[in-house]
Amino acid sequence: MKQNIGTVNALIRITIGLTMVGCSAARLGRQPHHQSHLITMLLGAMKVGEGITKYCPMTDLYERGQQLNNMDLASMTKESSPINPS
Template sequence: MKQNIGTVNSMMRIAGGLTLLAWSIAKMAREKPTGAQLFVSMMGAQKVAEGMTRYCPMTDLLDLDQA
């Protein structure tokens, strides 16, 4: 698996993913979790993972090499 996103893109994905995770976890802590909150938390975790590995499967699928 080769890296296909740049450093700045990676940092933005990590920051955005952590924001989504924090929001969804705070919301789920206050009330019963809904499907939408679980979906947002999974998408946030995916963005953090993409940022940490600097690999995006969609970018690879569409052949948009940004590194």
């Protein structure tokens, strides 16, 4: 897996992720019947993991989408067509 975020971005993700995990754990301890705190904790843990590995799947998906938008797909389909009407 190729790293796709920088060091500063990774440190920000780790900081925000740990804050989310800590706040969610405190709230989950007071209100164990609320599932939203558990989901927030899992999202915070995911941000910490992204910061540690310096890889974000959403950033990767966005970059691949931008590469596809920059390609001229119309000219590619005309050239690779098995039946040429002209």
